[in-house]
Amino acid sequence: MRRAGPDDAARLAVLATQVWLHTYATDGIGDEIANHVLSALGVDRFAALLGDSCASVLAAERGHRLVGMAVARAKAPCPAGVPSTVELQTLYVQAHFIGRGIGKRLLQAIEAQALAEAGCAPWLTVNARNDRALAFYARQGYTQVGTDWFVLGATRHENLVLIGAGRGVR
Numbered sequence: 001m002r003r004a005g006p007d008d009a010a011r012l013a014v015l016a017t018q019v020w021l022h023t024y025a026t027d028g029i030g031d032e033i034a035n036h037v038l039s040a041l042g043v044d045r046f047a048a049l050l051g052d053s054c055a056s057v058l059a060a061e062r063g064h065r066l067v068g069m070a071v072a073r074a075k076a077p078c079p080a081g082v083p084s085t086v087e088l089q090t091l092y093v094q095a096h097f098i099g100r101g102i103g104k105r106l107l108q109a110i111e112a113q114a115l116a117e118a119g120c121a122p123w124l125t126v127n128a129r130n131d132r133a134l135a136f137y138a139r140q141g142y143t144q145v146g147t148d149w150f151v152l153g154a155t156r157h158e159n160l161v162l163i164g165a166g167r168g169v170r
């Protein structure tokens, strides 16, 4: 596991696209999904993220192949009013590698960084129907502190706002 650099942008974009589609496009590809993937998960977006001083991007590799990734953003107040300023924006493990401890290690690295740099646990949003992720976060000690909405074209999807254990700010 390592901090991602500019050369990783293409692989991050492709992995994010693969995991996002596998997780959420479970009923085929409509216009809303196609537009979202092409606009929000492209190489340009990840190149920009890698140059953003508020963003931390971690890459998990097996050999020299990308199998997982995490993106956290600093100075991002929690919408549920909990005193956390670090958002875990993305935590993706390729389907072939889930259940091997990669997600947990990525999460722990983001948690350690949030504690060291901002004195808080990270917060995140997760789709209310993403049972696998909800079970994973519950196992890691995360609890719900609110709800939020992810707007995809004309459709609103309910998200739960979660916060990690040790939520207090120093």
Ligand SMILES: CC(C)(COP(=O)(O)OP(=O)(O)OC[C@H]1O[C@@H](n2cnc3c(N)ncnc32)[C@H](O)[C@@H]1OP(=O)(O)O)[C@@H](O)C(=O)NCCC(=O)NCCS
Pocket: 019, 023, 091, 092, 093, 094, 097, 098, 099, 100, 101, 102, 103, 104, 105, 124, 125, 126, 127, 130, 131, 132, 133, 135, 136, 139, 140
């Ligand atoms: C959610 C996700 C990141 C978890 O990563 P992972 O590498 O499969 O999880 P790990 O193997 O590290 O599991 C860590 C722990 O969570 C537990 N866990 C993982 N998935 C679980 C599940 N579905 N139900 C119950 N426990 C689960 C494991 O048993 C393990 O327990 P431990 O703490 O006793 O060791 C991964 O499944 C994924 O990328 N899913 C698709 C994308 C996604 O939904 N991302 C989150 C969006 S917010």
